[in-house]
Amino acid sequence: MFTSIEAFVQEWESVSAGTRRLMEALTDASLSQSVGEDYRTLGRLAWHLTCSPHEMLVRTGLELQAPGDEHVVPSSAADIAAAYARTSREVAGAVREQWQDAKLAESSDMYGEQWPNGITLRAVIQHEVHHRGQMTVLMRQAGLRVPGLYGPSLEEWQSMGMEPPVV
Ligand code: NI
Numbered sequence: 001m002f003t004s005i006e007a008f009v010q011e012w013e014s015v016s017a018g019t020r021r022l023m024e025a026l027t028d029a030s031l032s033q034s035v036g037e038d039y040r041t042l043g044r045l046a047w048h049l050t051c052s053p054h055e056m057l058v059r060t061g062l063e064l065q066a067p068g069d070e071h072v073v074p075s076s077a078a079d080i081a082a083a084y085a086r087t088s089r090e091v092a093g094a095v096r097e098q099w100q101d102a103k104l105a106e107s108s109d110m111y112g113e114q115w116p117n118g119i120t121l122r123a124v125i126q127h128e129v130h131h132r133g134q135m136t137v138l139m140r141q142a143g144l145r146v147p148g149l150y151g152p153s154l155e156e157w158q159s160m161g162m163e164p165p166v167v
Helices: 005-025 042-060 077-098 101-105 117-141 154-159
Strands: 107-110 113-116
Touching: 005 042, 005 077, 005 101, 005 117, 042 077, 042 107, 042 117, 101 117, 107 117, 113 117
Parallel strands: none
Antiparallel strands: 107 113
């Protein structure tokens, strides 16, 4: 749970910089990649991550612009990346401008439960990290180069002329 606005913004900026790198590596053709029929496509996951901060945070009373209709996945990877970049900046700005630290201890109705706002901010980050892990698998299946998030990716080890560590 976050108890400080600055601690959230700092972590959010670091996490969303990584997610932006993933979004920017997507191509239009890769958006239809999925692990199988009836599973979310790469495009749908990317758009879900773009729409989720707004979907979750407006429940706390925070004022944010919706990036678009979550049910209508854009066909352009560049459009999704641009919308994600806009949303990630807006989230940091809205939390900084509209809230003080004390607001993080207040609770809001989240899906029928009362969550302290500092927990909701944590959930926004964890939800994003969860789905972007799914995205990296689909990106590999689509033949895309995967950017490293918590260390070099396989392709980055190779481009440094190094063997990836195998544990
Ligand atoms: Ni989700």
